[in-house]
Amino acid sequence: MSDEIYAEHVATLGDRLTAAREAAGLSVDALASELGVRPETLEGWEADQAEPTAPLLSQIAARLAVDADWLMMGTGTGPQQQAPAAGQSELHELRRLLAEASRQLGRLEEALKHG
Structure with a gap:
């Protein structure tokens, strides 16, 4: 982000979330998918129109490799x-796959309930 838009001393949770997502090289759609939320929900957080729940905030911080305190x-x-950690891209890919598997499992469970 450019200095005109983002200044640490006045940054909001939404500003920091956007900065961390962009630093991680993720689009809104990609991060929202990994978190199991709609892109509009993530955009609302980034625009400071709402805030994620505490469990989601922890998940976001872990995924973006930042402290939850930093986000808040x-x-x-x-x-x-951050210094790039060895295997970080592999970890990100595994988290993405886990999130997708979890969504598929939820859909399958729902389908089985309704016969």
């Missing part, structure tokens, strides 16, 4: 301070 208050480790 700007303290702790944000995307700028």
